[in-house]
Amino acid sequence: MRAPTERQSAPETRDRILDAAEALFVEHGFEATSMRMITGQAGANIAAVNYHFGSKDALIQEVFKRRLTELNRRRLAALDRLEAEAGGAALKPSRIVEAFFGTALEMAADTAHGGHTFMRLLGRTYTEPNGFVRQFLAEEYAEAVERFLAALYRALPDVPREEILWRFHFMMGAMSYAIAGTDALQLFAGKFDDADPERLLPRLMSFLLGGLRAPLPGQGVPGENGKGAPRTQN
Amino acid sequence: MRAPTERQSAPETRDRILDAAEALFVEHGFEATSMRMITGQAGANIAAVNYHFGSKDALIQEVFKRRLTELNRRRLAALDRLEAEAGGAALKPSRIVEAFFGTALEMAADTAHGGHTFMRLLGRTYTEPNGFVRQFLAEEYAEAVERFLAALYRALPDVPREEILWRFHFMMGAMSYAIAGTDALQLFAGKFDDADPERLLPRLMSFLLGGLRAPLPGQGVPGENGKGAPRTQN
């Protein structure tokens, strides 16, 4: 018999396992976190994971699903709001970027309900080698990426879509680092005097918008390779 | 007896193991890559890793060391060259950024000598949970980060050092994604019509410099939290 996925009866253990798994995954990674570590921290029996979720992989998926679905729901709701306010007109790029990345940072700032822990985990997982995790994340993100890219295309009609795509990609990277931040690779350990999370949003947003609005790279004549500086005035 | 680390006698097997490990690590991650997978792909005996390197952890370190030492050596050489040319004057920020990130992208573009594989691995490893890998990377990077930050501080005397630090952090994230790129999280799978690696450098450089030169976020009056848009004109 399979796990009773949609029952209202077992809230306790199931949620404790999800919370424990989330915290341990961010600390040790998926592979290095054993079922015994998870159930131990959750105060549950070793068999509980397979009973409630079916397998370790299914647990990993559920850890992401319960938060990621909500995150992208909020993102799309913010975009809906913007588009309703604009009433057919193109949106300002800054508002689009804010809706996407600001919403993520809002969740990352929520230390009370586990949002912070999860966003650190998510930041790391974008580069996760594990195939099924990647595919699952891509599916969860598909709609949001589609809608936000479309909004950016409309907002920046003069910028080649290829460039917008790349810059959206770069922005994702900057945000991941911003959130994994001071606790991921401690490359700047002890250098941050002011790691106030309140100021992270405006800091990141300035950077992202600066990158998005940067002068386009010189339309590289094929054969003139990339060694030279791109066309900027700095 | 320990491994003969500094002998000229055993080039073959040792290097084949390093190459195989590098390729497998980028594909499956450290934990999910077993000694038997490595030695199998390298055409060596299972005992060869412990003989030549001492342990799996030591092998991981060696995989990074042989490339990372060279990468940061080139970075520092590029910075030395710039400073020699400038003869005491402050450098242009664009040149500093180019010396640091351009050098990395150069190595990433080198598919012939394994540089490409390694840079994909490195991009992922910045967010590696494994403690000893993080510490090792931080040590390898310490000098380069120190010198490049100092150069940026000099080049941008009017920008608070705190902001430069954060933006350097953001740039690292954008670069990691740029390199891990199309094969990491396939969030934009099938969307890139033009993934020409020749054009990646100018594209990334424009973005990074745009972010670095972006208007500073409004000096947030404590209490005015981050929900509002930062002060940009877009």
Next chain:
DNA sequence: GTATGATTAAAACAATCGTTTGATTGATGA
């Protein structure tokens, strides 16, 4: 009280992990 069905518990499963052992190989120099 008794049956029902979801949940928990202890114990064991086969498989794989990183590492070690002890013997063998093959080239080197005396």
Next chain:
DNA sequence: TCATCAATCAAACGATTGTTTTAATCATAC
């Protein structure tokens, strides 16, 4: 020709992995 020593090999080590099994426990409805 023999000794030396780095290198390779097959085989096994104990520990840990995710998962399964079987029995016990619990609350609820009849």
